[in-house]
Amino acid sequence: MYLMQSKERAAIQGYGAYVPYYRLPTTEIAKVWKGGGSGPNVEKAVAAMDEDTVTMAIEAGRYAMKMAGTERLGAVFVGTESKPYAVKPTSTIVAQALGQHHTLAADLEFACKAGTEAMQIVTGLVGSGMIEAGLAIGMDTAQGRPGDDLEYTAASGGAAYVIGRKDKKSAAVIDCSTSFVSDTGDFWRRAHERYPRHLSRFTGEPAYFHHIENSVNTLFKETGHKPSDFKYAVFHQPNPRFPVEVATRLGFTMEQIKTGLLNPLIGNTYAGSSPIGLAAVLDEASPGDKILLASFGSGAGSDAFCIEVLDGIAATRGVNPTVKSMMERSTRIDYSTYSKFRDKLHK
Amino acid sequence: MAIRHWRVKDRYYRLIGSRCTECGAECFPPVYRCRKCGSEKIEDREMPQSGKIVTYTQLHEPLPGFEAQAPFYLAVVELDNGAKMLTQLVDSTDESVKTGAKVVATVRRARVDGDSGQITYGYKFRVT
Ligand SMILES: [Zn+2]
Numbered sequence A: 001m002y003l004m005q006s007k008e009r010a011a012i013q014g015y016g017a018y019v020p021y022y023r024l025p026t027t028e029i030a031k032v033w034k035g036g037g038s039g040p041n042v043e044k045a046v047a048a049m050d051e052d053t054v055t056m057a058i059e060a061g062r063y064a065m066k067m068a069g070t071e072r073l074g075a076v077f078v079g080t081e082s083k084p085y086a087v088k089p090t091s092t093i094v095a096q097a098l099g100q101h102h103t104l105a106a107d108l109e110f111a112c113k114a115g116t117e118a119m120q121i122v123t124g125l126v127g128s129g130m131i132e133a134g135l136a137i138g139m140d141t142a143q144g145r146p147g148d149d150l151e152y153t154a155a156s157g158g159a160a161y162v163i164g165r166k167d168k169k170s171a172a173v174i175d176c177s178t179s180f181v182s183d184t185g186d187f188w189r190r191a192h193e194r195y196p197r198h199l200s201r202f203t204g205e206p207a208y209f210h211h212i213e214n215s216v217n218t219l220f221k222e223t224g225h226k227p228s229d230f231k232y233a234v235f236h237q238p239n240p241r242f243p244v245e246v247a248t249r250l251g252f253t254m255e256q257i258k259t260g261l262l263n264p265l266i267g268n269t270y271a272g273s274s275p276i277g278l279a280a281v282l283d284e285a286s287p288g289d290k291i292l293l294a295s296f297g298s299g300a301g302s303d304a305f306c307i308e309v310l311d312g313i314a315a316t317r318g319v320n321p322t323v324k325s326m327m328e329r330s331t332r333i334d335y336s337t338y339s340k341f342r343d344k345l346h347k
Numbered sequence B: 001m002a003i004r005h006w007r008v009k010d011r012y013y014r015l016i017g018s019r020c021t022e023c024g025a026e027c028f029p030p031v032y033r034c035r036k037c038g039s040e041k042i043e044d045r046e047m048p049q050s051g052k053i054v055t056y057t058q059l060h061e062p063l064p065g066f067e068a069q070a071p072f073y074l075a076v077v078e079l080d081n082g083a084k085m086l087t088q089l090v091d092s093t094d095e096s097v098k099t100g101a102k103v104v105a106t107v108r109r110a111r112v113d114g115d116s117g118q119i120t121y122g123y124k125f126r127v128t
Helices: A026-033 A053-068 A089-097 A116-129 A202-222 A243-252 A270-282 A312-318 A322-329 A333-339 B005-014
Strands: A010-018 A022-025 A041-048 A075-078 A104-108 A133-141 A156-164 A172-181 A233-237 A290-294 A301-309 B018-020 B040-045 B050-059 B072-079 B084-090 B102-112 B119-127
Touching: A010 A053, A010 A116, A010 A270, A010 A322, A022 A026, A022 A333, A022 B119, A026 A333, A041 A156, A041 A270, A053 A075, A053 A133, A053 A156, A053 B102, A053 B119, A075 A089, A075 A116, A075 A243, A089 A104, A089 B005, A104 A116, A104 A312, A116 A133, A116 A172, A116 A301, A156 A270, A172 A202, A202 A243, A202 A290, A202 A301, A233 A243, A233 A270, A270 A290, A270 A322, A290 B072, B005 B018, B005 B119, B050 B084, B084 B102
Parallel strands: A075 A104, A075 A133, A233 A290, B084 B119
Antiparallel strands: A010 A156, A010 A172, A022 A041, A133 A156, A172 A301, A290 A301, B018 B040, B050 B072, B050 B102, B072 B084, B102 B119
């Protein structure tokens, strides 16, 4: 058995997303580097010049704690590949801003799946009874080398989850999960390098598809679930095409994935990508709905979850702005403003 | 009396201000003596994270270290508990910044030290 399931079930008590205010249309990038056209996605979310993973994690964390109605967190994990400091935790700054000192704080790094592994770890800590509740955050201010294919999608945003012991107030129970990893050289960034490197021919088949298909098929095999059992499915979204392709291969329909498919309008928020997709689904889901969540992180691995929405979801409505409203509250910027915001210009 | 470092951070991250236990007045930043009744019976109090714009100005030539963000709005904000404070506004259009507009607190980078690279975080507000 490869299935991970806590003896005492852990549940999502509150969640919060964060999408920054600025959007860069991909036509702007194409204008500068390729002379026209657009990228695979329409726009991407861009953090303001005074925002970073710390500030965005605090925003999402505050929303999640407000919804959960909790003031005490036994753990604060921030999954990200865009830490403001190479050495100095992101999680301690976030914890202090959330009023938490007696807490297990740590940064997790696994390219785009650092957010979901934070959720698994907190689920384990809660399920074992070590803590009452903890916070799992997936957040990034992802950057691609100017002109690189990655620049069209590398975006800013993410989501935070307060996971606690399942009770009457729970919004959704984390029933079980699986993980699948292998040493795959599809994407990396060495220390002191500013932008990541990738092998284009490696990012699809042996990386994204191989790992997600393994984690999800293992989940299906060991739980007996099939795609039609799920009302919604959320996959990691490096571009608009891959999640649709992997969903189709696994037997899911467009209807099941469209609610959580945010890449076309916000881009790839890396560690935040599948967690914010899940937040968009929770904004609309009803008690009894099952959700399949599958992340992918280069290097490489995938975590797949079976989540079931509970009656407590009703009380979460209206507490925080929805993901949709955060996506709508936006303003378009040009490539030069984006370059200034994201520190690509030096005086 | 020196304020411990992490207490200062709570002020800038979480808007920890003061509440007078004699008359109930709340204020930010924290004080040692109540501005309303003069009492020294003061306790820490987390300020509400929302309020409204009382008055504002747009800064075109800010202090050294903040030039890249110019122009930006500075506003006096009245929090929901009546406490008034001076703050920078972010993510807000010229049309949305007006007297009476509702604002919420956010944590942003205040400045980055040019030599050490240390990042200072602190509250700013945005129009809802
Ligand atoms: Zn007083």
